Amino acid sequence: MDKMGRVLVAILAAVVCAAAGLSTASAQTALFSYNDNVGTPNAGTYTPGSSFTFAIDITFAPGGNVANMAGLSYWFEQQNPNAPFYFGITNRDLSASIFSFPQTSNAQLTYPQNLTPQNVKDLGGTTQDLSGVGAGTYLIANLTIAISASAAPGTYVIENTTTGGKTSAITDDQGHTFAIPQATYTITVVPEPATFGLLAAGFSILSIFAFKRRSSNRA
Numbered sequence: 001m002d003k004m005g006r007v008l009v010a011i012l013a014a015v016v017c018a019a020a021g022l023s024t025a026s027a028q029t030a031l032f033s034y035n036d037n038v039g040t041p042n043a044g045t046y047t048p049g050s051s052f053t054f055a056i057d058i059t060f061a062p063g064g065n066v067a068n069m070a071g072l073s074y075w076f077e078q079q080n081p082n083a084p085f086y087f088g089i090t091n092r093d094l095s096a097s098i099f100s101f102p103q104t105s106n107a108q109l110t111y112p113q114n115l116t117p118q119n120v121k122d123l124g125g126t127t128q129d130l131s132g133v134g135a136g137t138y139l140i141a142n143l144t145i146a147i148s149a150s151a152a153p154g155t156y157v158i159e160n161t162t163t164g165g166k167t168s169a170i171t172d173d174q175g176h177t178f179a180i181p182q183a184t185y186t187i188t189v190v191p192e193p194a195t196f197g198l199l200a201a202g203f204s205i206l207s208i209f210a211f212k213r214r215s216s217n218r219a
Contacts, residue, residue: 028063030072030170032056032140032160032183043186049149051090054185056140058170060133065176068132072140073103073124074168074180075161078115086151087158087187088112091144092123098133099125099140112146115158118166132173151189159184 035041036054044052060069078085090111094100102109103122113119123141127133145158159182160168168180 027061028066028178029059029061030069030178030180031059032074032168032180033059034183034185042184043188045188045190046147047190047192048086048147048151051144051146053091053142053144055142057137058140058180059137060170061135062172064178066170066172066178067174067176068134068172069138069170070130070132070173071099071101071103071124071126072168072170072180073122074140075118075121075123075166076115076143076158077118077161078156078158079117080157081154082117084152085114085116086148086189087156088114088146088148089119089123089143090146091142093142093144094125097125097139097141098127099138101126101128118161122166124168126171130173145187147187147189153189153191156187156189157184158187 033042034054034056036044036052038044042054044054046052058069058072062068076089078087088111090113092102092109094102103124103126109121109123113121113123123143125141160180162168162179162182169177170180171177
C-alpha cells in the first residue's frame with residue numbers, strides 16, 4: 001500500500017472511531033422497572049377482587065439533547081389479552097418521589113382509572129422547582145391496582161404506554177423529550193381458595209354418585 005493509501009486508511013479509521021464515540025456519548029436511557037416486593041419484582045399472583053401495589057423506578061442517563069430529567073408523563077394499559085378489561089388504578093402515591101409535583105393534580109385524578117385498555121389521566125410528575133436531575137435510578141411512584149371481582153382466571157399483562165397521544169416520555173429542564181420504552185408487569189389471576197374447595201366437594205359428590213350407580217348396576 002502506498003503512502004497516500006495508508007493516510008486514507010488512517011483517516012477512515014479515525015472517522016469510524018469518532019463516530020462510535022459520538023454514538024456512545026449521545027445514547028440516553030430512561031427505563032422503567034417495577035417491584036411489588038413479593039417474589040418476582042414485575043409479576044404477581046392474585047385472586048379476583050384483590051389489589052396490589054408496586055413501586056415504579058426509572059433508570060436515567062443523559063445523552064443527545066437530553067441534558068437531565070426534570071419530569072415525566074406516563075399512562076398504563078392492558079394489551080394482553082386485549083379484552084375483557086379487569087384492572088383499574090386506585091391510587092398513585094408520589095410522596096416518596098422527587099417527581100412529586102403531579103402532571104394531573106390529585107383533585108383531577110379520580111379513581112378508579114380503569115385500563116380500557118388505557119387509563120385516562122397522565123400519572124407522571126415533575127420536580128417541585130422544575131430543575132433536572134442527572135444520571136441515576138429514581139422512584140417515580142407507588143401505584144395500586146385493583147382487580148375486578150369478576151376477573152376470569154388467566155394471565156394478563158399491563159405496561160406503560162408507548163404509542164399515540166399517550167406515549168410515556170421524560171423531559172429535561174429545557175423541554176427536550178425522550179420516549180420511555182415498554183416495561184411490563186404480569187398478573188396471574190387464580191380462583192379464591194374457597195372456589196377450589198367447592199370444586200373439590202363437587203368432584204367428591206359426583207364420585208359418590210358414580211360409585212353408587214356402578215354398585216346398583218352390578219346388583
